[in-house]
Amino acid sequence: MTAAEQGFPAKEQAPKTIYLKDYQVPPYLIKTTDLRFEIYEGETLVSAMLHLYRNPAAAPASQLTLHGADLELVSIALDGKILGADDYEFGEENLTIFNTPAEFKLLTITKIKPESNTSLEGLYRSRTMYCTQCEAEGFRKITYYLDRPDVMSEFTTTVVADKKFPVLLSNGNLIDQGDAENNRHYATWHDPFKKPAYLFALVAGDLAHIEDSFTTCSGRDVTLKIFVEPKDLDKCDHAMTSLKNSMRWDEEVYGREYDLNIFMIVAVDDFNMGAMENKGLNIFNTSCVLAKPETTTDVGFQRVEGVVAHEYFHNWSGNRVTCRDWFQLSLKEGFTVYRDSEFSADMGSRTVKRVEDVTLLRTLQFAEDAGPMAHPIRPESYIEISNFYTMTVYEKGAEIIRMLATLLGKEHFRKGTDLYFDRHDGQAVTTEDFVAALADASGRDLTLFKRWYSQAGTPRLHITDHYDEDAQEYSLTIKQSCPPTPECQEKLPFHIPIAMGLLGSAGDLPLYLKNAEPDFETGDNTHKVLELTSAEQTFVFERVQEKPVPSLLRGFSAPVKMHYDYSIADLIVLMSRDSDGFNRWEASQQLGLHAIHQAMKVYQQGGDLKNWALEPDLIAAYRSILQDDSLDKAMVAYMLSLPSEAYLSELADLVDVEAIHYSRTAVRIALAHALRDELMRVYQDYDHQQPYSATADAIAARSLKNVALGYLMLLNDDALVQACEQQYRTSNNMTDVMAALTQLVNSSSPLAQQLAVKALDDFYQRWQHESLVVNQWLTVQASCVLPGTLATVKKLQQHPAYDGKNPNKIRALISSFCNGNPINFHANAGVGYEFLADQIIALNSQNPQIASRLLTPLTKWKKYNVQRQSLMKAQLERIMAVSDLSKDVYEVVSKSLV
CATH class of the missing domain: 2.60.40.1840 (Aminopeptidase N, middle-beta domain)
Known part of the structure; x- marks a missing residue:
């Protein structure tokens, strides 16, 4: 019988707010968790045997309340005795069992339907496989459980399925496998390390894998496997190399050794997040594990390396030492983002990595700090925890760790992290515990520093x-x-x-x-x-x-x-002579901002930007960058790239969409004309036929060459357009193909537009069976700055390549238009706002997490002029009026309307 059939109260109009100050230790703990999954087409039976005992740190309890959502309870037994209807009751998302003793075993059997689980939380079907996503509170969609991070248990999991799903995986080490009746088979996995339910994982599917091994610093051999659909087997080598590099780096830099006999990664196409660090069985979005030159850009290669490292590093900063409650989320995420950032810096250019991280932080996290969802990295309250997987928790959280490392110095920071891991291994802890370990190891008083954890905003x-x-x-x-x-x-x-x-x-x-x-x-x-x-x-x-x-x-x-x-002369000095690479880049950005703001004054006063000219000193400064052979080519590319429209909007008190777009474009055109010869030299000196390499130097050379191409294409010169089209046709890697295609699609040149139509058709015909490549095809069209892009996006929604239930497709098309194309999203009297609201309303019941994350552009409504404010607010109110609004969407909309 379902919980609904038991008659629990209807969902409240205003979802409940959860506060950090109300935290209480769990009344019961779970010693062991034994799970059995019987997977059938259309439904799965889950048997859960829990060995529970009263928490000695809690007040005595005589009843147990378990979390559960969207479950059908088949049976329930306490110490072998089947319970009757009077022995328990259902709540809105829980099950309370009365008269529970100090220690007992509870067996529940629940029925779930993974095939119809569109939320992609709990156990669900993705194409040819079954998989799980349990962080933050997805395990309650699998079985009734104490689904909170401070309840840690030893798990044994048996998965039973038809042999058409030959691969059966779960956390830990494989301890048994064999045949079952009716052409079925099973596998049993045991994880000896206690973990909270959010780290549980299961996969059943028809998968291929590559295999390697790693010898730890103590001499243990660990088996490494990456599982993918058979067609993707040729795209795993980079992820495997990244994994081995991560394991070696964590031993050398943090002294952390992997603990199980096997480490597995599974690539899943339908996934709300980037990846998940489940103990020993990491489940990844395909976009974060699959990579080869023909299908993946340099950015994609770097993302795979960074995400593989991030999830592996969680084995200690998140798994072995986990969060007491979800308010402490940055304890694991901020720390691990810092760790993966340092790893990437060591694998490539430290300055380039810092520029990339700060660009992301200042564009997106600073905007978050200035918006209605602003919160400290340790929030005081939330309605839906999924809404707090934010730039603040992750990226700003990493900056907090970076500041601590700066203040303490390398030696004391390492002593502090060693003490933290040793002191709290196997525990669920708080941010205070982390800071205390650093303070104790270094002798520094960090009392004042802790304000970073409790105060929101950008100082x-x-x-x-x-x-x-x-x-x-x-x-x-x-x-x-x-x-x-x-x-x-x-x-x-x-x-x-x-x-x-x-x-x-x-x-x-x-x-x-x-x-x-x-x-x-x-x-x-x-x-x-x-x-x-x-x-x-x-x-x-x-x-x-x-x-x-x-x-x-x-x-x-x-x-x-x-x-x-700073004066212009000061900035030129810093850009040309500062020993700090980051500040050289920052000076170039400040010069770019100065030029754009000068152009904006002309635009806002009704002047003609076609007759506007850059200051000679600025042209000379940018020319000197191109002529400085001592600079890393990646740094030259970044220094030539002007601040983005998103960053310009974040800096503005009142966003003038058109002024920002057209003024920034005018500066780029002026630079293209002034530096044409230097840019041509960069482009022509590049060897377009050299074999692809993902090394830092090779990526840097491609980056600079494609930045030069972007400037040159602004000149609307037919010869340059043809060179761009030739790059599209003849390149041996996706980085150069996409760079050329992007320029053709965004160029106003009549010739470029003709070639773009042909190239887009050719691209789809060539790559239609590669889902991740098709996502790039969707994104380049959704991001086109020319008029009429919204009509193109709506047309693409009807294209066979688009799947409105797949988060990657939604991000590629809908989010790329609404978040990454401001000149078109904000155009035409609010039609973009209405379009976004339509998508959110449709996704509200289908996938609330994705619906909530799409809301960001509308939450910024107060930063625009009165007309746009009215139009954006009207769409927020329209969303708010939807009946049975999910907690995810309700929280963001309600806070945005205050």
Whole structure:
């Protein structure tokens, strides 16, 4: 009988808010969990034998409440006795059992229907396989359980299915397998390490695999397997190499050794997230594991490497030591993002990786901090935890860890993480436990620093300076503030590390900080980390023999917005001579912002941008970048790339969509004309026929060449258009193919438009059977900045290539248009807003997680003019009026309308 048939109360109109302050330890714990899955077409029977006992840390309890959702209860027995209807009752998403003893075994048998599970949480069917996604609260869709991260149990899992699903997998080590009746078979897996239910995994399917091994630092041999659909077997080598590199790096950098006999990855096409770190059985979105040059771009290769590392590193930072509750999510995610970022930096260019991470943070997370869903990295409340898998928890969380590493130094940070892992192995802990381990190991007082965990928002630094030539003293006065956010209007000062240097006429100047602590004068005396702990502080440097140009916030040492009144000449000095690679890039971005803002003034005053010219100093500065052979080509590519429209919108108090788009384009066109010869040299010097390589140098060379192509295509020169089309036709890798196709699709040249139509048709015909490549085909069309793109998107929704139930397809088409194409999304009196609302309403009951994540563009309605505000708010109100709105969507919409 289902819970609904038991008559539990109807879902409330306003879903319940869950608060951190209300946390209580679980009344019962689970010693062992024995699961048996009988998988049939149309339904699956799940038998769960739980060995429960009262939690000695909790008040005595005489009843047990288990979580459960969308389950049909077949039977329930306590210590072998079948329970009657009076022995238990259903709640909205739970099952309460009365008169429970201090220790007992509970057997439940539930019936679920994976084939109709469109939420992609719990157990569901993806094409030819069954798989699970249990984080955060998906396990309750499999069986009744204490589905919370602080309940950790030892799992044994038996999977039984028809032999047409020859691969049967779960967590841990394989301990038994064999035949069953009626042409069926089974496999039993045992995980000796206690884990919460969110780390449970199961896969049953007709899969192929590649196999390798890794010898750990203690000499154990670990079997490595990557399972995919047979057609994808040739796309696994890069993921396997990335996995082995990750295992080696974690041993060398953190001293962490893998613990099971086998490590498995399974690629799944229908997946809400990127990947999941289930103990010993990682389940990945296909986009994060499959890669080969013909089908995958350089960005795709880098993503596979980063995600494989991220999920593997979770084995310690998340699995062996996990979260006490979901408010502590950044405990595992922020720490692990930091770890995978450092890994990627070690595998390639540290500066390039830092530029990529900061670009993402400042574009998306800063916008999140300024919006209605702003929250600390440890939130105080939530309605639906899936809404808090955010840029704040992940990327800002990683920046918090980075600041701690900066403040403590490499040696003390490593001692702190060692203590954390050793002290809490096998436990579910909090962010306070993590910081305490670092403080105890280093001897540093981190009390003030902990405000980063409890205060939302992006701090702002206002920096002024003064040079006393007679005294040869240079002072920096730094003021900090933080705007109000929904959870808090008044913010206390943060503890902010500010890495800096001073540039003189001959390069970096030595730094002698007045009244510095004795241990401050160590290491490189041209680079210091100032510690801002008050609302305002002044730092004075002695023996400064000339007025310097300050290099501030080197390496982006804190997630803040900084204002210092740099002149154009200062920025050119920093861009050309700073020893900090990140700040060289940052100076180029500030020059780009200056040029775009100058163009915006002309546009907003009704001027003609066709007659607008760049300042000669700016042209000379960008020319010098192209002529500087000492620079990494990837850095040249990034320094030539202007700030994105999304970042420009984030910086604006009131977003002028058209002014941003057309002014940025005008600056790019001006640079293309001024630097045509240099850009042509870059493009022509590249060997287009060289074999593909995914090394950092090869990726850098392709990146710079394709940036040059992007500029040159703005000139609408038929010869250049033909060269672009030739690159599309003859390239031996997807990076260059997609770069050329993107330029053709977005060019206003009549010839380019003709060639784009043919290229798009050719591309689909060639790659229609490769789902991930088709996603790129959808994205390039949805991202086209030319008029009429919304009509194209609606037409593509009817195309055989599009599947409205597949998250990857939804992201490729719908999200690419609504999030990545502002000039078209915001056009035509709000038709884009109505289109997005239609998608969210349709997905609300089908896949609430994806529906909620699509809402982001509408949540920013207060940043636009009155007309657009009215149109966007109307669509939010329309969504809010939907009956039976999911918790996921309700939370975002309700907070956005406040």
